Each structure stands twice: as structure tokens, then as C-alpha cells.
């Protein structure tokens with residue numbers, strides 16, 4: 001398998017937020033002191049310089065600056081990170097460069113400066129347009145600030161933007177969920193991510209559980225929301241992702257099609273396929289930001305993915321896509337033959353969780369909704385297998 005066939009992306013993690021949201025289990029921390037912007041960017045530069053050696057000569061198709069809240073960093077800092085990426089990596093002419101932004105951190109004119117720094121896509125954490133819902137979620141911004149941020153995006157020419165929304169919120173009903181969609185569409189995004197609120201271990205909500213709509217009420221919210229999005233031209237292409245034609249997120253698609261990525265920043269993960277052996281290595285950086293600052297020039301922790309783990313690892317990503325995957329893609333990305341995955345897929349087919357169309361396997365509507373039930377079938381019988389079913393797509 002020629003290595004050039006595995007597309008390569010870059011993920012950059014920014015671990016601080018104005019305030020930690022009570023539902024969030026991302027590697028993010030309330031910023032208590034002054035932002036150590038200069039030191040963090042220098043640490044990212046050292047991290048990138050070191051890790052870029054692993055991918056010398058390979059083209060990078062996308063960069064995703066996620067968090068945390070990358071928009072806490074100044075446009076100058078973001079420009080420095082992107083300059084380092086240009087210095088150490090070979091970027092595709094049409095490289096997609098996404099920045100995650102919290103509407104509560106956007107000053108006037110800020111997006112134009114991010115664009116000048118090289119950002120060409122923004123993901124805005126709207127969550128809801130209902131002030132009471134935002135308060136229940138501990139968000140730092142009002143619906144009005146989200147509207148203003150979207151207006152700034154259009155004014156800056158950054159029309160390729162995503163709005164993150166959550167549903168199944170405390171106190172939310174179906175009309176409320178639909179109102180959120182309506183208000184999101186009015187802002188003319190190119191992409192909508194629509195996540196069901198999940199209660200994650202270790203979060204404030206796991207300790208003091210908010211009162212949520214029932215499972216049935218939450219399940220009933222989805223079809224009308226999807227119909228409304230489809231009518232507005234947003235096709236679902238992944239469990240939680242909807243896009244206008246040509247506006248799918250290339251970066252996330254690379255994760256979901258089991259591509260490679262470098263991961264730099266506190267707690268960032270990477271995945272690289274070796275040219276020589278075809279083995280797949282996962283890398284990880286220390287999570288705690290202060291410790292990352294003093295260790296980013298040292299090699300990341302590396303773990304070789306065993307062939308027995310690959311069907312699960314691949315399925316966990318590719319079965320999130322509504323169009324699923326071809327057996328050819330499975331073989332090109334894992335180096336394994338169809339026999340490594342087809343028996344499990346056939347079991348899931350009889351349970352109505354996946355279906356096939358020629359050599360392409362895809363999740364059914366029920367399969368997409370109960371993806372974890374499907375993925376359990378791919379887990380190898382190892383002690384480490386337990387606890388792997390975290391369906392987040394962000395590395």
C-alpha cells in the first residue's frame with residue numbers, strides 16, 4: 001500500500017476556556033491566571049518541529065485548531081502557529097484551516113484578523129439560541145452574542161462556518177429544539193453539528209445530574225430536526241454532522257475515513273501509518289497544560305495499534321458516516337483483508353444495524369442511533385477493550 005494514499009491532517013489543541021462548562025469532558029480548563037499565550041505558542045512550535053519529521057514530504061490536507069477555546073488566542077498567535085505549520089509541513093494548495101470559536105470571546109473585527117492569519121473555516125459553539133438553555137449549560141454568552149459573531153463571520157468573508165448545537169437539553173421540548181434550528185439556519189451557516197447532550201463521567205453534570213427530557217422525548221426531537229435541515233439543503237453525512245453540498249468538514253472526514261493526523265498541543269492525539277511497515281502508531285501528549293509547556297520538545301508517547309484492534313478502530317470511525325465505507329477503503333487503511341471485518345458486519349446486518357450496497361457497508365437509521373451497540377461487536381477480547389466506546393470524534 002503506497003503511503004501517499006493515506007491523507008494527512010494536523011490537529012492543534014488549545015486547552016483553556018473562560019469558564020469550564022458543566023457538561024464538558026474535553027481536555028479544557030478554566031483560565032485562572034493570565035493566558036500564557038507566548039509560552040504556549042512557543043511550545044506548539046517546538047512540538048510541531050519535532051513531530052513534523054515523522055511526516056516529511058507528505059501533504060497536509062487540513063488543519064483543525066480545537067479546544068478548549070482557540071479563540072482566546074490572539075490573531076497574531078494563531079498566525080504564528082500557522083506560519084510554523086507552513087515552515088515544517090507541506091500544506092495542500094487548498095488546505096482547510098478551521099478555528100473553533102466561542103461566541104463569548106469574539107471582539108469586533110476579530111474574525112477578519114483570523115482570516116488574514118490563514119483561517120478559512122470557523123466552528124462556532126452556539127449550543128442553543130434560548131437564553132434559559134444557555135444558562136442551564138453554564139455558557140458564557142447570550143444568543144445575541146452568537147448572532148453578532150455570525151454576522152462578523154459573514155462580514156469577514158468567512159462564510160464557510162459551522163454552528164455547534166446541542167439538543168436534549170434541560171427543560172427543552174420539541175418546539176424548542178426546532179426553534180434552535182430555525183435560528184441557526186437564519187444565520188446562514190455552511191455546516192451544522194447537532195449533538196445530543198451526553199452526561200460524561202467526571203463532569204459537574206455527572207455529580208449533580210440536571211433534569212433532562214426523557215429518552216423518548218429526545219429521540220422524537222431528531223426526525224423533525226433532520227427534516228428541517230434537509231429542507232434547508234443540509235444533508236446529514238455523519239451521526240451529528242449536516243452540511244450544504246461541498247461544505248462537509250474535510251478534517252473530520254479524514255478522521256472518519258481513518259486517515260492520518262499529527263496531534264500537537266496539551267493532550268493531543270495523533271495517528272500515523274508507517275511507510276516502511278504499514279503499522280499504525282497512535283501518539284499522545286501530556287494532558288495537563290503546565291506540564292505540556294515544559295515537555296513539548298520531547299517525543300510524544302507512542303503506542304502501536306495491534307492488527308486485532310483495527311476492525312474496531314476503523315468501524316468506530318467509518319460507521320459514523322451515513323454512506324459508510326467500501327471494503328477497498330478498509331483494506332487500504334488497515335492493511336487487512338475483508339475476512340477481518342465481514343463476519344461481524346454480517347452479524348450486524350441480521351440485527352438490522354448495518355446494510356450493504358455492493359461492496360459498501362453503511363449504518364441503517366437504527367444503526368446510526370445505536371452505534372455503540374454495533375461497535376461492541378468489533379471489540380477484540382482484550383482487557384483494554386472495556387471503556388473504549390467513547391464516541392467523540394475529536395482527538
Ligand SMILES: C[S@@+](CC[C@H](N)C(=O)[O-])C[C@H]1O[C@@H](n2cnc3c(N)ncnc32)[C@H](O)[C@@H]1O
Nearest residue numbers: 023024067068100101102125164195196197198
Ligand atoms: C470543544 S467544544 C467547541 C468549541 C468551544 N469550546 C465552545 O464550546 O464554544 C466542541 C463541541 O462539543 C459539544 N459538546 C461538548 N460536550 C458535550 C456533551 N457532553 N454532549 C454533547 N455535546 C458536547 C459542544 O457542542 C461543543 O461546542
Ligand code: SF4
Nearest residue numbers: 017020021024067068
Ligand atoms: S464546551 Fe467548549 S467552552 Fe465549554 S468547557 Fe468545553 S471546550 Fe470549553
